């Protein structure tokens with residue numbers, strides 16, 4: 001209870017800080033988009049246009065290619081080590097002005113997978129594989145050549161095909177930036193009146209907690225839902241919701257960029273996670289930055305992640321084959337370990353209940369130097385460690401990690417991600433072939449980007465279905481834990 005008061009205090013501090021944000025106008029750069037009037041394009045009665053024999057739906061924008069700096073500069077606050085800046089050239093392509101809606105998804109698939117309901121809302125809770133299947137099904141329906149062929153876990157993209165496809169990660173960032181080099185395409189901290197995100201936490205708001213350090217950052221509305229596209233101003237290319245609303249799957253496997261210049265890159269040839277970009281309604285602004293990279297297994301979905309479609313502007317060349325580097329299942333004895341970090345006791349109590357139910361071994365992840373017991377101090381310590389991507393030394397090790405196949409990993413949501421001792425823990429062992437099943441205690445932000453952070457740190461582990469618990473859980477916790485264990489095939493004793 002004391003902790004929930006504390007987190008409310010944090011919110012109040014955020015709400016109390018006041019600021020006035022000015023309107024930004026993106027600068028030019030080398031990138032530009034043609035938002036209408038293409039030459040050799042005939043408009044049809046519906047507003048769609050035809051180029052050659054291909055009918056282009058009216059909501060697609062022609063993005064003129066160019067060169068840009070992909071990734072973020074070292075000076076960008078909250079950047080990840082995986083945002084290495086490098087020059088990238090992309091060719092012309094088309095991108096939908098808005099995220100794919102539930103009506104569009106339903107029309108082709110007959111399915112309503114979303115957590116929020118409304119035909120005009122963006123579809124979410126769709127996996128990368130769902131997105132690929134949708135692209136192909138819609139292409140077939142409209143007489144286009146499907147861009148993808150799927151064989152088991154191997155998906156091959158025919159770059160010459162005229163069908164619907166996902167943008168590459170480079171195309172996505174080029175289109176999002178629309179010529180800007182700032183953290184957001186608005187050139188200033190993005191406000192909740194400009195994008196649908198976890199509006200209590202605009203970019204760099206933490207600088208206002210203990211001083212009036214950043215009066216540009218003004219807390220705004222946290223809508224707690226997706227919204228219909230078109231409600232916020234588009235970027236310079238005419239694209240809506242590139243920051244926030246739902247994250248957007250892109251083609252690429254998650255991997256290091258490298259510093260060399262690249263031309264129309266399509267990401268690593270293999271991997272275990274696919275990238276999604278732009279952040280969603282449940283993300284802090286820092287995780288909706290133009291350069292921020294989120295990743296998840298191809299078969300997973302989230303209420304925070306959807307689809308934006310791309311089309312070729314000119315036929316590309318070649319096949320890009322992405323084969324899943326899924327590791328073999330570990331040959332351990334099938335044992336389960338509950339490993340958790342807890343600052344205030346909520347996660348510890350949840351871990352204790354899971355142990356009661358499963359009889360699994362219990363391990364507390366403890367930093368060698370504890371965080372302060374004072375709430376305000378731990379807020380700034382945690383923030384300092386996250387911004388530095390610190391790896392605090394841990395007080396003790398798991399004796400024989402090789403014995404365990406399944407790790408139930410518990411932690412509190414800290415600044416929309418994991419506490420850094422969890423990062424130390426994940427880097428200390430080899431989780432290849434093991435299954436990590438997260439449980440996260442939070443103060444309203446659910447998982448934030450913690451699942452992405454775990455997946456990036458243990459890319460060779462399988463991620464089970466995670467459980468989010470509001471503070472200490474309340475009366476339904478026992479039932480929720482039971483359902484969660486069953487869903488993940490973890491036996492109760």
Ligand SMILES: Cc1cc2nc3c(=O)[nH]c(=O)nc-3n(C[C@H](O)[C@H](O)[C@H](O)COP(=O)(O)O)c2cc1C
Pocket residue numbers: 003004007341342343344345346347348378379380382383411412413414415416417441442443444445446448470471472
């Ligand atoms: C440093 C710090 C940062 C936090 N950041 C978030 C946050 O971003 N989102 C959220 O929902 N809760 C946040 N909280 C609240 C905790 O996640 C929540 O109180 C949780 O129940 C604490 O678990 P514990 O008692 O095991 O430490 C934060 C708490 C602390 C101390």
